Structures are given as C-alpha cells and as structure tokens.
Amino acid sequence: MSWPAVRLCTGTSMPLLGLGTWKARENECYQAVKTALNMGYRLIDTAESYENEKEIGQALRENFAAGLKREEVFVTTKLWLTRFHPDDVLPACQRSLSNLGLDYLDLYLMHCPVAWARGDNLYPVDDNGLPVTLDIHYMETWKAMEKLVDAGLVKAIGVSNFNISQTKEVLTNGRIKPVVNQVESHPYVGCHWLLEYCRANDIVVTAYCPLARPGSKEAKDHGVDMLLQDPVIVEISKKHGKTPAQVCLKWQVQRNVVVVPKSVNPARIQENSQLFDFELSEDDMSAINQLDRNARVVWFLRCKTHPHWPFGEEF
Numbered sequence: 001m002s003w004p005a006v007r008l009c010t011g012t013s014m015p016l017l018g019l020g021t022w023k024a025r026e027n028e029c030y031q032a033v034k035t036a037l038n039m040g041y042r043l044i045d046t047a048e049s050y051e052n053e054k055e056i057g058q059a060l061r062e063n064f065a066a067g068l069k070r071e072e073v074f075v076t077t078k079l080w081l082t083r084f085h086p087d088d089v090l091p092a093c094q095r096s097l098s099n100l101g102l103d104y105l106d107l108y109l110m111h112c113p114v115a116w117a118r119g120d121n122l123y124p125v126d127d128n129g130l131p132v133t134l135d136i137h138y139m140e141t142w143k144a145m146e147k148l149v150d151a152g153l154v155k156a157i158g159v160s161n162f163n164i165s166q167t168k169e170v171l172t173n174g175r176i177k178p179v180v181n182q183v184e185s186h187p188y189v190g191c192h193w194l195l196e197y198c199r200a201n202d203i204v205v206t207a208y209c210p211l212a213r214p215g216s217k218e219a220k221d222h223g224v225d226m227l228l229q230d231p232v233i234v235e236i237s238k239k240h241g242k243t244p245a246q247v248c249l250k251w252q253v254q255r256n257v258v259v260v261p262k263s264v265n266p267a268r269i270q271e272n273s274q275l276f277d278f279e280l281s282e283d284d285m286s287a288i289n290q291l292d293r294n295a296r297v298v299w300f301l302r303c304k305t306h307p308h309w310p311f312g313e314e315f
C-alpha cells in the first residue's frame with residue numbers, strides 16, 4: 001500500500017513522508033536510504049551541502065536495478081548558497097544530477113534566501129568567522145532556476161527558509177511558481193501564518209527538523225530539546241499508543257505538511273513511518289497548535305545582519 005501524498009500545483013504528487021538525510025554520510029547514508037526505500041519511503045530529501053548525493057545515487061541505482069521505477073520515487077535536492085550567482089545554477093544542478101545518477105530532479109529548492117561567495121568552499125568565511133556574502137538578490141537566482149524547468153532538468157522548483165514576504169516576492173515576480181517552501185516546523189514552531197499563506201497560494205509546505213533535532217547542541221542552545229518530552233505531546237502519544245515522535249510527525253501530515261525526519265537507525269526509520277494507522281482528534285491538533293512559541297533549531301544566525309536573513313519575520 002502506498003502512503004498518502006499531496007498534490008503539487010504542477011499536477012504531480014509528492015509523498016507526505018520522506019527521509020531526511022542531513023548529517024547522514026557515506027555508508028550510513030547509503031544504508032539508511034536502502035532501508036527506507038525497502039520500508040516504503042518514496043521521498044528522499046538531500047542537498048549539495050549534505051555531501052551525500054553520491055551515496056543516495058548508489059542506493060537509488062540499486063533499487064532501480066531491482067525493479068523500483070524512477071517515477072515511483074520523489075527526489076528533492078537543494079541549490080547551495082555558494083551557487084546563487086545565475087551562472088552557477090545550471091552547473092550546480094547538473095552536478096547534483098550526476099551525483100544522484102538521475103536525469104531529472106523531482107524538486108530543486110533554493111536552500112535559503114541569502115547568497116554566499118562563489119566557489120567550491122561551501123562555507124566561505126572572513127577573518128572573523130563570518131560568512132562572506134554575495135550581493136545577489138534571490139530573484140536573480142530564481143530566474144536561473146526557472147531555466148532548469150524549461151530545460152527539463154527539474155520537474156519543479158521551490159524555496160527553503162523563505163519567510164512570507166520573500167515567498168510572496170517570488171510568487172509575484174517569478175515566471176514559474178515555487179511549488180514548495182521547505183521550512184523548519186515542529187510543534188514549537190508551527191509556522192501557522194506561513195502555512196495559511198502557502199495554502200491560499202497552492203504552495204506545499206515541507207517541515208524540516210520535524211522532531212526538533214533531539215539531542216543536538218543546537219536544539220539545547222535554543223531551548224527546543226525537550227520537544228519529545230513535552231507533557232502535551234507525551235500525553236497525546238500515550239492516549240494513541242504511539243511515540244512522541246510519531247505524534248509530532250502525524251500532526252504535520254494531518255495538516256497536509258510534508259515531513260522529512262532524518263534517521264540512520266532502522267528501528268527509528270520504521271517508527272517514523274508508522275503514521276497512517278491512527279488519527280489525531282481535533283482537540284489533539286489544537287493542543288499541539290498551542291505549543292507554538294517561534295522557537296527554532298536553525299537560525300542561520302551568522303547571516304543575521306544580511307538584508308535577506310529570513311528570520312526577522314515570524315513564520
């Protein structure tokens with residue numbers, strides 16, 4: 001049985017649940033993707049900056065050889081901030097395609113609205129350790145992204161970490177509409193306004209860090225590391241005989257938000273997939289909605305002074 005999907009404004013469908021792969025490297029990434037595909041995952045989320053596209057490509061290739069059809073799997077990757085100069089967009093996309101061993105991407109996202117200095121150093125910094133930025137407006141990059149659709153290299157394009165004003169600008173001034181905005185979302189950052197805006201404009205929201213990256217230093221630093229121990233989440237999970245992680249993920253898919261939890265652990269990859277045999281009640285949904293406190297794991301704080309830093313506006 002295939003898992004539920006959302007319809008994109010291009011008419012194709014995107015699974016509501018996928019595997020996140022940030023920090024999954026080399027063999028553990030390859031194994032995680034193989035495990036996930038065998039369990040029924042049909043959406044894989046990666047990015048040039050995760051440096052694991054080749055391992056994902058290998059896992060996909062083997063599954064294609066074993067009978068999985070290309071059109072049965074949805075692959076998202078992202079254009080990194082050092083590739084935002086319009087001349088760099090096509091080569092970056094071609095490199096990702098080659099790494100993944102694919103002849104088209106299902107979805108290509110601009111990773112963030114802030115451009116960094118061109119070159120192969122993914123994290124260019126100055127003497128003070130601050131990112132060296134590039135004076136390129138994201139609309140210039142977007143126009144180069146549109147050409148990838150024209151060329152048939154990508155089925156759809158979208159954005160990531162764009163706030164409402166920035167999403168609106170792409171929608172208003174772009175020739176091709178962004179189909180997805182991928183943003184951090186979990187019960188502590190519900191993105192209720194962004195979701196309302198995106199729904200009204202037929203843009204699908206994908207939630208990254210849907211578990212608030214449990215146990216990470218970033219989650220602790222920003223006070224979101226207790227999400228899976230939150231009494232509201234724990235009580236709802238006990239009521240349904242589910243885990244707190246499953247409740248956080250179910251809350252997203254039940255409001256038609258795509259989730260891409262990352263795991264390289266087979267038991268947790270499976271746990272995160274067991275979402276489609278229970279329903280949260282309206283009271284459960286509203287209790288979780290009320291946990292929103294605009295508390296996120298990812299702030300791109302080193303870009304805070306950049307004019308396009310997205311998090312000055314509440315999502």
Ligand SMILES: NC(=O)c1ccc[n+]([C@@H]2O[C@H](COP(=O)([O-])OP(=O)(O)OC[C@H]3O[C@@H](n4cnc5c(N)ncnc54)[C@H](OP(=O)(O)O)[C@@H]3O)[C@@H](O)[C@H]2O)c1
Nearest residue numbers: 020021022160208209210211212213245261262263264265
């Ligand atoms: N667009 C962007 O800017 C952006 C930013 C961040 C992330 N992302 C995407 O979103 C994906 C998910 O975000 P994330 O990886 O940052 O955070 P996350 O999915 O919220 O959390 C991942 C962490 O949770 C653990 N975990 C997984 N399932 C669990 C469960 N059921 N119970 C307890 N712990 C569990 C994982 O460990 P194990 O691996 O050991 O299970 C891993 O340490 C990324 O992998 C990436 O694909 C996009």
